[in-house]
Amino acid sequence: MIKTRLKTLIDHCFDQGVEAGFWSAAAAGGYSLDEPKHAGQGDLATNLAMVVLAPHTDLLERVEVAGPGFVNCYLNKTVWQSVLPEVCANEATFGRSDIGKAKKVLVEFVSANPTGPLSVGHGRQAVLGDAIAGLLSATGHQVTREYYYNDAGRQMRVLGESTRARYLEALGLPFTFPEDGYQGQYIRDIAQALIEEHGDGLKDEPEVTPFKNKAERVIFDDINTTLHRLGIVFDNYYNEHSLYENGLVDDVVASLREKGLAYDQDGAVWFKGTECGLPQDRVIIKSTGEPTYRLPDMAYHREKFKRGFDWMVDIFGSDHIATVPDVLAGVKALGYDPSKVTVVLHQFVTLLRDGQQVKMSTRKANFVTVDELLDEVGADVARFFFLMRKADSQLEFDLDLATKTSQENPVYYVQYAHARLHSIRRQAEAKGVVLGSLADAPVGRLTLDDEILLLKAMAGFPGLVQGAALDLAPHRLVFFLQDLAGQFHSYYNKHRIVSEDEELSRARLWLAMGLRIVLRNGLALIGVSAPESM
RNA sequence: GCGCCCGUAGCUCAGCCGGAUAGAGCACCGGCCUUCUAAGCCGUAGGUCAGAGGUUCGAAUCCUCUCGGGCGCACCA
Numbered sequence: 001m002i003k004t005r006l007k008t009l010i011d012h013c014f015d016q017g018v019e020a021g022f023w024s025a026a027a028a029g030g031y032s033l034d035e036p037k038h039a040g041q042g043d044l045a046t047n048l049a050m051v052v053l054a055p056h057t058d059l060l061e062r063v064e065v066a067g068p069g070f071v072n073c074y075l076n077k078t079v080w081q082s083v084l085p086e087v088c089a090n091e092a093t094f095g096r097s098d099i100g101k102a103k104k105v106l107v108e109f110v111s112a113n114p115t116g117p118l119s120v121g122h123g124r125q126a127v128l129g130d131a132i133a134g135l136l137s138a139t140g141h142q143v144t145r146e147y148y149y150n151d152a153g154r155q156m157r158v159l160g161e162s163t164r165a166r167y168l169e170a171l172g173l174p175f176t177f178p179e180d181g182y183q184g185q186y187i188r189d190i191a192q193a194l195i196e197e198h199g200d201g202l203k204d205e206p207e208v209t210p211f212k213n214k215a216e217r218v219i220f221d222d223i224n225t226t227l228h229r230l231g232i233v234f235d236n237y238y239n240e241h242s243l244y245e246n247g248l249v250d251d252v253v254a255s256l257r258e259k260g261l262a263y264d265q266d267g268a269v270w271f272k273g274t275e276c277g278l279p280q281d282r283v284i285i286k287s288t289g290e291p292t293y294r295l296p297d298m299a300y301h302r303e304k305f306k307r308g309f310d311w312m313v314d315i316f317g318s319d320h321i322a323t324v325p326d327v328l329a330g331v332k333a334l335g336y337d338p339s340k341v342t343v344v345l346h347q348f349v350t351l352l353r354d355g356q357q358v359k360m361s362t363r364k365a366n367f368v369t370v371d372e373l374l375d376e377v378g379a380d381v382a383r384f385f386f387l388m389r390k391a392d393s394q395l396e397f398d399l400d401l402a403t404k405t406s407q408e409n410p411v412y413y414v415q416y417a418h419a420r421l422h423s424i425r426r427q428a429e430a431k432g433v434v435l436g437s438l439a440d441a442p443v444g445r446l447t448l449d450d451e452i453l454l455l456k457a458m459a460g461f462p463g464l465v466q467g468a469a470l471d472l473a474p475h476r477l478v479f480f481l482q483d484l485a486g487q488f489h490s491y492y493n494k495h496r497i498v499s500e501d502e503e504l505s506r507a508r509l510w511l512a513m514g515l516r517i518v519l520r521n522g523l524a525l526i527g528v529s530a531p532e533s534m
Numbered sequence: 535g536c537g538c539c540c541g542u543a544g545c546u547c548a549g550c551c552g553g554a555u556a557g558a559g560c561a562c563c564g565g566c567c568u569u570c571u572a573a574g575c576c577g578u579a580g581g582u583c584a585g586a587g588g589u590u591c592g593a594a595u596c597c598u599c600u601c602g603g604g605c606g607c608a609c610c611a
Contacts, residue, residue, distance in 0.1 A: 070553085070554065113611075150611085153611090154610075154611090155611070180610095266609080268609055269609095279536075279607090280607090282609095283608080283609045284609095286609035287609060288609075290609085292608080292609065292610080292611090293610075293611050317605090318538080318604080318605050319605060319611090320605095320606085320611075321538055321605065321606055321607090322605095322608095323611080325537090345538080345539075345605090347539065347540075347605075348604075348605075352546095388546090388547080389546090389548095390547090392540070393539085393540070393547075393548095394539090394540075394605095398546075398560095401546095401560080404573095405573065407573055407574065408559085408560065408573090409573080410559070413559090413573075416573050419571075419573090420571060420573095423570070423571055424571095425570095426570090427570045427571095428570075430570095475548085476548090479547095479549095482558075482559075486559090489575065490574090490575065490576085492575080493572095493574065493575040494575080496570070497570060498570055499570095533571085534573065
């Protein structure tokens with residue numbers, strides 16, 4: 001019989017649902033399959049969806065099956081209205097959660113050696129890393145922000161030589177500028193500072209160290225000042241050099257040798273990458289005796305594991321992509337689980353001015369620094385713009401748009417929504433409309449579709465934060481905020497919040513309060529200020 | 535040559551752990567201020583989701599290949 005065949009099919013689906021844990025077996029046999037009384041309701045109809053959802057009917061207004069097999073659940077408005085007290089009662093924490101279970105996470109980013117000011121590329125990385133760290137900590141992770149740097153080695157020697165050359169040059173003495181020296185104006189500034197401190201006392205200095213040290217100090221201070229302007233504070237600066245001093249680099253070599261994963265050839269020490277699934281073996285100690293960057297990187301990552309982190313997030317520019325497989329293979333070879341390391345590679349930034357791409361070249365120090373950018377657009381705009389794209393995408397930073405203090409600038413758009421909400425509150429107070437206690441908030445009066453939509457968006461905020469955190473994708477917050485601000489502006493233009501209807505006014509003022517909280521908390525997560533007036 | 539990323543509206547980009555009619559902002563065009571900030575709103579238009587195969591009941595989404603663009607492929611970091 002046809003009905004039996006269909007019933008068997010539905011029973012089977014029901015059982016599968018039970019097995020998968022979608023619902024309990026309590027409703028087994030409790031649902032029907034009958035010929036409907038009226039035409040237009042199919043040949044046979046089952047109330048399966050209703051029965052399965054029966055324990056939750058207080059939430060549901062109606063349930064429909066539609067299209068190619070969707071069960072559409074329409075929730076009662078009260079469900080959405082109940083979001084508001086929750087938001088307002090948890091002003092400081094709404095959006096935060098503990099899904100991270102206090103997992104220890106290390107977020108490493110920037111990690112620029114002190115050879116020059118931060119470029120806009122670093123800026124993107126700095127903001128990206130900081131926002132990711134912020135999201136992780138908002139979701140209950142125990143986060144450490146770390147900056148890994150090296151103030152020894154070839155790069156720094158060249159920096160010292162460059163500084164010396166500029167020093168001699170400024171004194172009008174003969175000098176030779178290193179072939180691959182640092183050409184920026186900042187080196188000249190440092191040289192000038194040395195002259196002010198020492199006069200020509202260093203002109204016969206045999207060591208490069210005083211030049212190097214001075215340059216390093218000045219540049220690191222600059223970098224930190226810049227980071228500070230961006231609102232970024234690191235918990236820890238990890239010096240690559242300390243790895244050598246503590247014998248940790250040698251120890252990695254010894255361990256690799258022990259496992260037969262390192263060998264000598266052509267006077268160099270090689271890592272047997274081919275043994276670890278990599279396309280080729282790599283030099284880890286040059287024939288000069290100096291290690292390549294790979295080796296200390298492996299040692300550093302091993303230290304991260306030893307320091308007890310459950311999850312290690314590395315933020316790198318896409319030009320460092322080649323290092324990733326090597327380091328991860330090294331970590332694995334040393335007996336640690338590379339799946340605990342997540343590398344976020346971000347693409348480059350191009351600046352657009354007057355519709356034209358601004359040409360930049362690191363080598364010639366012909367690049368726009370984060371400082372210059374901040375002078376021009378400020379920290380809020382810089383942070384917001386750096387987060388407007390997912391890390392994978394190249395980021396086009398449109399200075400023309402960023403410097404506009406008008407409707408087109410998305411940063412102001414969002415901030416304005418927040419300021420407007422504050423303004424409404426002030427206006428209401430001036431008119432003597434009192435919010436009253438949250439418990440008495442007449443949220444039942446929020447019945448317009450526009451209002452339910454706003455409530456839904458607010459309700460989705462914590463989940464959005466969690467997803468953005470776990471996927472290391474802060475750009476989602478930016479999109480969310482733009483959407484929410486847009487919804488509010490639209491609502492504002494259509495409906496009056498403070499009106500003759502005192503109860504409705506209070507309800508809407510609470511709605512405004514909730515929106516303000518979500519906007520403010522969202523902006524805080526990406527490190528952008530939420531002004532109360534603009 | 536090899537590896538990774540990208541290719542979605544005129545432009546800049548979301549969506550990408552498969553689902554219903556693919557979204558937003560700019561730009562264009564047309565409207566809205568005696569009332570809570572016009573730094574705002576409303577409306578019109580705009581698409582072979584680079585292309586070709588494949589998997590699937592179903593693909594922008596997954597697989598393969600091709601074509602474009604970016605970044606790498608050091609005894610630099």
